[in-house]
Amino acid sequence: MAEQRRLRLFRGTREGGELKEYEVAAGEGMVVLDAVHAIQAEQAPDLAVRWNCKAGKCGSCSAEINGKPRLMCMTRMSDYAPDETITVTPMKAFPVIKDLVTDVSWNYEVNKRIPAFQPRKPDAPDGTWRMYQYEVERPQEFRKCIECFLCQDVCHVLRTHEKHDQFMGPAMLVRAAVYEMHPLDQADRRDHLRHEGGIGFCNITKCCTEVCPESITITDNAIIPLKERVVDANYDPLAALWRKLTG
Amino acid sequence: MPQASDLRSHDYDVVVIGAGGAGLRAAIEASAQNAKVALVCKSLLGKAHTVMAEGGAAAALGNVFPEDSWRVHFRDTMRGGKLHNNWRMAQIHAQEAPDRINELEAWGALFDRTPDGRINQRPFGGHTYSRLAHVGDRTGLEMIRVLQDKGVHSGIDVHMECTITRLFVAGGKIAGALAYFRENGRFVLFRTPAVILATGGIGKAWQITSNSWEYTGDGHALAYDAGAELIDMEFVQFHPTGMVWPPSVRGILVTEGVRGEGGVLKNSAGERFMFRYMPDMFKGDFAETEAEADAWVKGDRKKNRRPPELLTRDVVAKAITKEIAEGRGSPHGGVFLDIASKQSPDFIKKKLPSMYHQFKELAHVDITEDAMEIGPTTHYVMGGVKVDAETQESTVPGLYAAGEVGGGMHGANRLGGNSLSDLLVFGRRAGQNATSKRGAASAIPDAEVEQAMREALEPFERQGENPYAVQAALQAVMQRDAGIIRDKAGLENALSELAKLKVRARKVGITGSREYNPGWHTAIDLHSLIVVSEATARAALERTESRGGHTRSDYPESVDTQARELIVIKRDGDRMVVRREPQPPIPSDLMAIIKEGK
Numbered sequence A: 001m002a003e004q005r006r007l008r009l010f011r012g013t014r015e016g017g018e019l020k021e022y023e024v025a026a027g028e029g030m031v032v033l034d035a036v037h038a039i040q041a042e043q044a045p046d047l048a049v050r051w052n053c054k055a056g057k058c059g060s061c062s063a064e065i066n067g068k069p070r071l072m073c074m075t076r077m078s079d080y081a082p083d084e085t086i087t088v089t090p091m092k093a094f095p096v097i098k099d100l101v102t103d104v105s106w107n108y109e110v111n112k113r114i115p116a117f118q119p120r121k122p123d124a125p126d127g128t129w130r131m132y133q134y135e136v137e138r139p140q141e142f143r144k145c146i147e148c149f150l151c152q153d154v155c156h157v158l159r160t161h162e163k164h165d166q167f168m169g170p171a172m173l174v175r176a177a178v179y180e181m182h183p184l185d186q187a188d189r190r191d192h193l194r195h196e197g198g199i200g201f202c203n204i205t206k207c208c209t210e211v212c213p214e215s216i217t218i219t220d221n222a223i224i225p226l227k228e229r230v231v232d233a234n235y236d237p238l239a240a241l242w243r244k245l246t247g
Numbered sequence B: 001m002p003q004a005s006d007l008r009s010h011d012y013d014v015v016v017i018g019a020g021g022a023g024l025r026a027a028i029e030a031s032a033q034n035a036k037v038a039l040v041c042k043s044l045l046g047k048a049h050t051v052m053a054e055g056g057a058a059a060a061l062g063n064v065f066p067e068d069s070w071r072v073h074f075r076d077t078m079r080g081g082k083l084h085n086n087w088r089m090a091q092i093h094a095q096e097a098p099d100r101i102n103e104l105e106a107w108g109a110l111f112d113r114t115p116d117g118r119i120n121q122r123p124f125g126g127h128t129y130s131r132l133a134h135v136g137d138r139t140g141l142e143m144i145r146v147l148q149d150k151g152v153h154s155g156i157d158v159h160m161e162c163t164i165t166r167l168f169v170a171g172g173k174i175a176g177a178l179a180y181f182r183e184n185g186r187f188v189l190f191r192t193p194a195v196i197l198a199t200g201g202i203g204k205a206w207q208i209t210s211n212s213w214e215y216t217g218d219g220h221a222l223a224y225d226a227g228a229e230l231i232d233m234e235f236v237q238f239h240p241t242g243m244v245w246p247p248s249v250r251g252i253l254v255t256e257g258v259r260g261e262g263g264v265l266k267n268s269a270g271e272r273f274m275f276r277y278m279p280d281m282f283k284g285d286f287a288e289t290e291a292e293a294d295a296w297v298k299g300d301r302k303k304n305r306r307p308p309e310l311l312t313r314d315v316v317a318k319a320i321t322k323e324i325a326e327g328r329g330s331p332h333g334g335v336f337l338d339i340a341s342k343q344s345p346d347f348i349k350k351k352l353p354s355m356y357h358q359f360k361e362l363a364h365v366d367i368t369e370d371a372m373e374i375g376p377t378t379h380y381v382m383g384g385v386k387v388d389a390e391t392q393e394s395t396v397p398g399l400y401a402a403g404e405v406g407g408g409m410h411g412a413n414r415l416g417g418n419s420l421s422d423l424l425v426f427g428r429r430a431g432q433n434a435t436s437k438r439g440a441a442s443a444i445p446d447a448e449v450e451q452a453m454r455e456a457l458e459p460f461e462r463q464g465e466n467p468y469a470v471q472a473a474l475q476a477v478m479q480r481d482a483g484i485i486r487d488k489a490g491l492e493n494a495l496s497e498l499a500k501l502k503v504r505a506r507k508v509g510i511t512g513s514r515e516y517n518p519g520w521h522t523a524i525d526l527h528s529l530i531v532v533s534e535a536t537a538r539a540a541l542e543r544t545e546s547r548g549g550h551t552r553s554d555y556p557e558s559v560d561t562q563a564r565e566l567i568v569i570k571r572d573g574d575r576m577v578v579r580r581e582p583q584p585p586i587p588s589d590l591m592a593i594i595k596e597g598k
Helices: A032-042 A105-113 A133-143 A150-154 A169-180 A190-194 A207-211 A218-246 B021-032 B070-080 B087-106 B139-152 B218-225 B290-297 B313-325 B345-351 B353-363 B418-437 B446-461 B467-481 B488-505 B518-542 B588-595
Strands: A003-013 A016-026 A062-065 A068-071 A086-089 A096-098 B008-011 B014-017 B037-040 B157-159 B162-170 B173-181 B187-191 B195-197 B236-243 B264-266 B335-338 B372-381 B399-401 B565-572 B575-582
Touching: A003 A032, A016 A032, A032 A086, A032 B467, A062 A150, A068 A150, A068 A207, A105 A169, A105 B139, A133 A169, A133 A218, A133 B139, A150 A169, A150 A207, A169 A190, A169 A218, A190 A218, A207 A218, B014 B021, B014 B173, B014 B218, B014 B418, B021 B037, B021 B139, B021 B195, B021 B418, B070 B087, B070 B588, B087 B139, B087 B418, B139 B418, B162 B218, B162 B446, B162 B518, B173 B195, B173 B446, B187 B446, B195 B218, B195 B418, B218 B399, B218 B518, B218 B565, B236 B313, B236 B353, B264 B313, B313 B335, B313 B372, B345 B353, B399 B418, B446 B518, B467 B488, B467 B518, B488 B518, B518 B565, B518 B575
Parallel strands: A003 A086, B008 B187, B014 B037, B014 B195, B037 B157, B195 B399
Antiparallel strands: A003 A016, A003 A096, A062 A068, A062 A086, B162 B173, B173 B187, B236 B372, B264 B335, B335 B372, B565 B575
C-alpha cells in the first residue's frame, strides 16, 4: 500500500539554508508530520521539527506546506497529488532557529503584557460565581486557541510589514478577547489594545480566520468587537464634550 | 572538554521541572510564598500533556448531584485503584479538589455551566455521580491556558525548551540540576535547595501510545538516579479507547467523554459486550439491561444505574482486549465505539467537538453517522516517585514530585478525571512545601557538573547506531512483553532485551550540531526510557497477581494479601533493586467509607 512520496524540506539556520529533497514511503492515512518523522528517523536524525500531541490540540507543528500555513499533524499526504512534491518550510513571520523550527518567543512576550484577568467580587457567599452557558460561550470560542501562531504567520502586518514592535497580531488579540469578553472580568484593556497592541493596524482582511485550524472566527468575533470597544473608549468623551457644548 | 566555569548558572529557591498542570500549579504556589521560582519545560510553554486532556477534572462540587461529597469521591477513587492507593493521598485529593477547581474559576477558567449558572459536571468511568468539571472535550486546554496566564503574571522565570539531564545531591539533599537548551545545545546549571518534579509519565516506552515525544519518564529516571525510591511501576494504564485506523494515528486518544455522553461499545456481532464483564466489586452499581442503561443516558439518573461502558478503565481495556483476541474485533483490530445511534448530531458536535474534528480530519469518519474503531492505548502510569502524602517530598530531601510522576494517589488504576484534579491538589502542596527549603543550596562539586556535561555530549564523539532505531526497538519490546497482558516468560525476556538495549544506547552516535538536534535529544532520553522500562518490567515480574492496570496471565486473580503491598524500586550502584514493603493499613473510619453502599 505504501507509495514513494517526494518532500522538499527547508534545511538551515538563521544564517540561511536550502530546500532539500527526500523520498519517503507513505502509508494509508499518513499526515505530513508522519513523513517528516520518517525522514528524521531514517535519513536525517538532526532534522529540527516541533511536535507534541499529533492530534491538532497543542499547536506545536506549525509550518508552511506548499506555501500555506498549516499544522503538519492535520495535513494528510493524500490531500496532494501522488506525483506532487510537497514542500515544507518554516513559518515566515518568525525568525528561523533551525530547519522547520522558528523562534516564537515574541508571542510569549506580547502575551505577558496583556493586562491580567480581574474578576468581579464573587456572587455567592461561598466565594463562587454564577455564569450562564450563553455568557461563557462567547469567550470559550477564543479559548479554543491552541497557540499555533499560524494566524500571526499569515497576517500581512507581521509577515510582510514586520510590525512586530507595534502590532500584537491576531493570536494575541484573541487572547485579549478571552478576558475582554469574560463575564466576570473588570479590567480595561482598551488603552493597551490601542497603543501597545496597535489594533488599528488590522485592516480586516480576514486571512487569520481562514488559516485558523480551530475555526475561530478571529476577525469577526474577536478583532472587530475589540476595535469597536477601543473606538468607543476614545471617541465617546469627545461626543460627550460635543453634547455638552451644543446642549 | 566542557568546563563548569563556562556554564551559565542561576540560583533559585525552587526549580520546577515540567510545565503541565502540576508544574504550573506548583510554580504559582511557590511564587505566591515569595520564593524565587524557575519553571523549566522540555517544550514551549502551554504544550505539555495537560493540553491534551479532554474529559474533565473530577471534584465533588455537588453542582449536579448535591448528594456527592469527598467521601463518595474517596470511595470511588479507592475502589477504582483496587484498594492499593495511598489512602491519605486519596483522601486529601477528594477533600481539596473542589477548592482547586473553584480557584481556577477565580483565575479566569470558563467551565461549561449548569442551568443555574454553576460549574457543570459530567459522568465518567468509575465515578458514582456526575463529577467532572469540563469544557466540551478540551478541558486540559482550558486549564493550561488559565494556569499559564496566572503563572506569567506571578513573576516566575520560565525556561522553555530546556531539558534537565541530571539532579545533583550534596550533603544528602538536593543541590541543583543541569539542563541544556534545545535551541543552541548550551548547558545551564540551576543551583537550588528544592526541585519539584512535574514531568508527567512514561508512555513513550510503548509503540501504541497516546503520549508525545516528551513522555520518556525523565522525572522518574532523574529521581531514581538521585537515589529516590519509585513505587507501583507495574501499574500502567492502557486507556480503553485509542484510535486504531489509519495506522499513522494509532494510539491517539478518544476521550472517555464519548462514553460519558452515551457512547456504547460493540463487537463485530453488534453486541454490547460490556454487560458480560462486570467485576464482583461493582455488581449492583451498574445497569444490567440495555434499556436501563439507555434510560440513564437519556437523563433519568435517579432511577437507573450507569451503563457498564463506564466501568473503570482497567476493566474496559481488558474486556476490549479479550473481545479482539476471541475474534470479535473490528476490521482493523479494535472494537466499535458508537455514539451516532445514541445521540443527535448537534449534541455530539456540541459536547465532543474535538472528537468530531479529529475523526473527520484524520480518519475520514463522521462520528455523528458512523461508529468509531477503537482499541487500548498506553496512556498513564500510576507508578512514580514515592512521596510523603502531606508534602510531596520524596525519599531524597529537597526533591518533590507532583502529578503523574508522583506515585501512590491512584493505586492500581486511575479513574478518568482524577488526573487533572490530582495535578492541582498536589501541585499546590508541592509548591507550598518546597519553599520551606529556602536558603543557600549546598555547593555542587565542579567535577560532577563537568562529568554530567561530558556524558550528555558523548553521542557526538561516536560513529554509532541511530538513536531512533534503539528507541523503536525498546518500544517494540515493551509493547510485546510488558503490555496490557503479561506473564513471567515475557517479562524475563523484556529484562534481557532491555539489558542489551542498555548497551546499544551507550553506543549510539549522532551527526550535526548541538543546535536544535532532535537526534541528540533522543539519544539523551534513551537513558530515561531504559530506566522506566526496566523498573516497569521488574515490578511487574515481582507482583504475582493481577490488579488494576497490572494483569498477569499466569496469575490472573487478585490476591488480598498483596493489595496493600508496594513494590519499591531503588538504585544500588548500577543495579536496580526491588523489594516489597507493606503500606500503612487503611484507618477504620476510612475503611467504613469504602465499604458504604456495598
